Amino acid sequence: MKFWALTFLLLSSQLAFSQAEEDCEEDGSSKLVAAVMKQSKAEESGNCPDKKKLMNMCMFIGSRTKDPKPVGASEYMYYRRIMEASCVDSKNDSEAETQNKIKKMWNKLENEMVCNSTIFDISNGNYIKYAVNTKFDEFIENVTEWKVNLNKVDASDGRTVLDYVKFHMEKNKGNTIEKKMKYYYDLLREAGAKHKSEL
């Protein structure tokens, strides 16, 4: 009796899974269309992506500035500013829409998204490298989720973010920074980051 009950449960769950997959595809595509349409409208108005919202981003990353009124799943100000710069409607946009908008903003403004500071070992290094330098886990986790371009080669050091992480991993062999860098390395690798030699 128990055996049959379990077999039934197993079959029904399989059915549910395949149904879920179908739902996902259907829902995803329709939402994507809506997102693209919304985005086009914002772009037409000329304010999207909004470069101004990226002002002081390096400060927000470096000093871990908190957002007094957090939006979404982050307590930090950089998150709000990235959303605003990408014209994301955090209440209504789906995850796919959000990702798409951020990716678009990132591609367009990537060359301007750089930091300088005496506590940063490269000049005009990109935001991701700066977050690595300041060991800001949340930021790095977010960029891997947003699926933005992780393979920008900065002119100042000729390295991708993965090269940069590898360099620091080797430089800090045996201490806590090595472990942290290893975590970033795996995270970025999994998200599709490459060494310059692999591009």
Place this chain on the structure above:
Amino acid sequence: MIKILLIVFLSFSLWASEEEDCETDVSTPAIKMAEELAVPNCITKNNLYKAKSGSSEELCQNCKSKFEKNSNKSIPSFSKTKKQETFFNSALEEYKKLVTNNLISTARLRALMPTGAKYENSLKSCQPKTSEDFIKGCHSETAKKLFKNSTLLQSLQRETSNELAKILSKDDYQAPSTLLNRSKASCFVPEKDILLIASSNVEEALTPDLIEYFKSPAIEKLGSVEEIFSSDDFISKFGDKSELRESVVSHPLLAEYFKSPKSIATFFKTLPQNASTADLRKTLYSKNSGELFDKSLAESCEKSFRALQENICSKEFESGDLTIDPFNNYNKLFSEDLKPSKDKFATSEDLLQKNFELLGLCESSSISSRNLTTCNEVISNFLPQRYKEQNINSFKDDKFATEIGSINESICSVDDNKCPAGSKDISCKAFLKYKELKNIDSLESKLANSSNKEVNDLLRSMIGDPKNLDPKTKEILVLQGILPKDDGTLVAQAEIPERQPGYFNQAPASQTQAKVTTPIQPAAASARTASSSRSQQSASSDSSNWTGQPTTSSIPDLSDYYKNQKEMDDIESEIMRRLSSMPEQKPASKAAAKKIARDAYAKTGRSMPTALEDYYANRMMGQYNAPSVSGSSDFEDAANTGSGPRREASVSNTDSAAEKWKKDGMNRALADMHGAKQAAAAGAGRNPASTNDDANAKALTTVALNIAEDPKVTLSQSLAEKINKNDPETQLLQVLVKNKSNFILQMKSVNFKVIFDDQKKLRLLVDSGDPKEAERLRPQLELFFKRLSAL
């Protein structure tokens, strides 16, 4: 069979539900059931975020009960003792972070200009407390016991002593067990220079317009410094100034003012209208500013100490009424390996165990219970946010890497081709400044090649009991004249100018001499140049005075002119006596100086050789910091009055060095004082020890070179490995070799006497042991020392 099927089913269902990445709710009753039955993973990013937003206790209880229910295991509560220990260690680590941060800030002032403040308050408050300090007035017996046995407190004292010793040491000596963990950079740039460059860059970034803006009363109303920088008004006037905000943390004095909008306005209001960088520096390095810094640091250390004591000595702590709050203190309680995952369910053994550990710390507590998060927040109140979030080990690595390592790397990564004069690029600015350090007329050079007396005094007195020092570190400091030898005497050191407030307004005579600039390109090569040039300037003084000019060739061999040491001491004392009766303790002219020298030498009944006459005249006129073989510091003080500020402390010839050490305490700066005895001997073509007989040889430093016996590794490989590793033994040998100091080397069964002959060449003599073994070791050791001296 049923169990297996159930597991298959659950795994399959969970996989299906985790795969789902769209927002549509596809949860069927079966999946819901599977989720209900699965063991939850509580260590997720989402949970850690939820905890920060204030629902930590509820989260703890919900997760714990669900975990217990679904895993069918009961999570035992931590014992009272274990809870107390966890709370104690975490709070003490927080205190250690704060004290480290503040001590490093004080130490950094050494790279900067003096303010005239004595920093006595911060010295008193930030010096690591002993267990007795904590126990005093503590009513909790458990707390007393924990303080008494705390290895963390003991290590803090040892690390502080070693850190200060490392800072005061003249070579780039890497003492083991220091407050900060130092990783190797791609090229060597002295830390003192790095701090100077970073601070100088920040000062220059504050333009008159910005200074005026920071005076505005409107900014005082803002809630945080970040609000100032991101306000529309600020952005419309200055644009994105993240670089300034981020860089200011590396400036010890300005970082204090940039802690709140109010403190920014208060400081900048004291500056004159349209203040230039020079005006800014004048105010920044004023006594008032130094005292404010001192007060602020002292306050933060006191507050931190009181918070720790109040919490640990409380009746709640004694009774175990403690809230550990594991979600909020996750980074500090668990190792870096335990990262929050995205997994909704604890499907692996490893994750189950980790959840088990975390949830064991969840316990409902009373309203009056002591909360670890609140306690830590007060203890580390003055730390930057990112350091607040870290545990002590990450903090020790990260603080160095960020605030010193990054600039070092930055300088290493560029060269003259990448950075033509006037480059605005931040790496280039640092690199060009570093080059400027080599220009003796520059402010940077004067700062780099002089010593900040007030801070040196402070640091030296903070070393405290030399017993705390690592033995090798102690040996190096003794050799460099920073600590007294066991017999109480000090290795005499030549002078290096010590900065006094207003020092840079003077134009020391010796600074008008020929300009020496060291080409430093490319960067990798510059590192080597810098290293060797630095060694010349500050490490051993065997070839340069403080202006960076080579002096060795001009210093006569004093032994040629005197019958013995006593005769020379008498003559130098006589010169000293004559000088002290003069206005400003300085002859009016070089001719007058020569006369003083001749008159003093007349006591010998011989006429004074011209070379010796010139030598003393130059010393009196401050054109040499020529060292004295007798180590007569008084004479050097007097002689230096012409070239730079005098040392405040006068060292009496009748006192033993140990007595002087104790007596002068805060009032002596020994750091950066050059190795006089060695330098004099080097200049004179001999080392005091090199002429010594066997009796003296017994007093030589003995260094044991430990080579592990391994038949697979050749002796040459083992020695090469020692150089690569640069362990404390090798570092000590390097200091000895660079200072041309004789010593005894113990290796395996052989004792070698390592001496420097008249041509300063290293000679390896067998002192005792198996002659055959000695002959086998000798050629390898000669190569080893050759490599060591070339480093």
